[in-house]
Amino acid sequence: MLEEANWTVGKVAKRCGVKVSTLHYYEELGLIRSWRNAGNQRRYKAEVLRRISVIKAAQKMGISLDSIKRAFSALPDNRTPTKNDWQQLASGWQQELDERIRYLEVLRDSLDSCIGCGCLSLTSCPIYNPDDIAGSQGGGAVILTRNAQSKS
Amino acid sequence: MLEEANWTVGKVAKRCGVKVSTLHYYEELGLIRSWRNAGNQRRYKAEVLRRISVIKAAQKMGISLDSIKRAFSALPDNRTPTKNDWQQLASGWQQELDERIRYLEVLRDSLDSCIGCGCLSLTSCPIYNPDDIAGSQGGGAVILTRNAQSKS
DNA sequence: CTAAAACCTCAAGCAAGGTTGAGGTAAAGG
DNA sequence: CCTTTACCTCAACCTTGCTTGAGGTTTTAG
Numbered sequence: 001m002l003e004e005a006n007w008t009v010g011k012v013a014k015r016c017g018v019k020v021s022t023l024h025y026y027e028e029l030g031l032i033r034s035w036r037n038a039g040n041q042r043r044y045k046a047e048v049l050r051r052i053s054v055i056k057a058a059q060k061m062g063i064s065l066d067s068i069k070r071a072f073s074a075l076p077d078n079r080t081p082t083k084n085d086w087q088q089l090a091s092g093w094q095q096e097l098d099e100r101i102r103y104l105e106v107l108r109d110s111l112d113s114c115i116g117c118g119c120l121s122l123t124s125c126p127i128y129n130p131d132d133i134a135g136s137q138g139g140g141a142v143i144l145t146r147n148a149q150s151k152s
Numbered sequence: 153m154l155e156e157a158n159w160t161v162g163k164v165a166k167r168c169g170v171k172v173s174t175l176h177y178y179e180e181l182g183l184i185r186s187w188r189n190a191g192n193q194r195r196y197k198a199e200v201l202r203r204i205s206v207i208k209a210a211q212k213m214g215i216s217l218d219s220i221k222r223a224f225s226a227l228p229d230n231r232t233p234t235k236n237d238w239q240q241l242a243s244g245w246q247q248e249l250d251e252r253i254r255y256l257e258v259l260r261d262s263l264d265s266c267i268g269c270g271c272l273s274l275t276s277c278p279i280y281n282p283d284d285i286a287g288s289q290g291g292g293a294v295i296l297t298r299n300a301q302s303k304s
Numbered sequence: 305c306t307a308a309a310a311c312c313t314c315a316a317g318c319a320a321g322g323t324t325g326a327g328g329t330a331a332a333g334g
Numbered sequence: 335c336c337t338t339t340a341c342c343t344c345a346a347c348c349t350t351g352c353t354t355g356a357g358g359t360t361t362t363a364g
Contacts, residue, residue: 057259057263060255060259061256061259062214087264090263090264091264093263094260094263094264097256097259097260097263098260100256101253101256101257101260103212104213104249104252104253104256105253107209107212107213107249108246108249108250108253111209111242111245111246111249112239112242112243112246
């Protein structure tokens with residue numbers, strides 16, 4: 001099993017369904033790491049495969065690379081993350097996902113009644129209301145799409 | 153009710169919680185329309201308020217401005233959209249939203265079991281699997297976040 | 305009537321998340 | 335050995351969704 005630490009960038013890319021340039025980019029952002037062989041080419045540990053799949057999963061949840069990076073920083077630096085380490089990450093995201101789902105459900109359920117109604121009321125209509133369900137970001141819990149609509 | 157068609161850009165912005173520049177931008181994209189007064193300033197019909205709130209709602213669902221524009225193109229051009237017109241739009245989006253929610257639920261439910269497991273199997277693991285739940289885009293129904301991870 | 309507030313246009317800039325291309329080096333196959 | 339394929343770096347570019355600023359005009363309030 002010396003193969004363990006000998007994944008080339010091309011193989012990782014193929015295996016994960018991403019482009020080589022994406023791996024370069026993730027490395028630049030500090031999301032993944034590699035060592036270099038004698039000829040200065042990247043080599044990866046098998047661990048990177050899981051990292052990348054987790055990144056992709058998190059992105060599908062709507063989590064930014066930046067948040068992912070912050071989440072990854074909770075992983076052990078010295079050893080390969082265990083099943084347990086990953087599951088801890090996951091449970092944090094699960095809560096965000098729950099909130100996100102709940103939010104989308106509210107939106108869905110109010111969509112029909114609201115979109116056609118006359119209730120362009122700033123205060124009560126969940127659709128019209130410019131502000132979201134929760135207001136924090138980066139704080140730890142909520143990541144939902146926010147785009148601070150500030151004063152004009 | 154001559155006020156009907158006399159909303160200034162500033163008032164619309166304030167009322168909708170967006171910036172004036174956003175309204176300019178939306179107009180440029182063809183999402184909203186205005187007429188000009190004698191001094192070349194934009195004036196809006198009250199209808200624009202609903203359009204903007206619908207745009208914002210759709211964005212919260214994760215729908216792109218481009219898709220919103222396409223959806224809007226189904227609205228009548230000659231008359232002010234009715235409650236019914238809007239509800240038709242809404243029902244289309246509701247289905248997308250349903251799919252999106254279902255997808256996120258799958259993700260959430262598999263997150264815990266999957267993220268820490270050894271199942272880096274390309275075929276069955278819903279997290280690892282590079283492809284999404286559905287494969288169509290632009291076809292009409294599914295719009296969900298897709299980012300065609302192409303071959304490297 | 306005048307000053308401030310609101311508007312106008314157009315160009316440039318920002319942030320996220322990558323992709324593309326040029327110019328050059330390494331590794332792998334026959 | 336030689337050619338192809340894979341890799342390397344760095345800079346520039348792309349898309350989405352806006353924002354900012356410069357330079358100038360219109361409206362509105364007092």
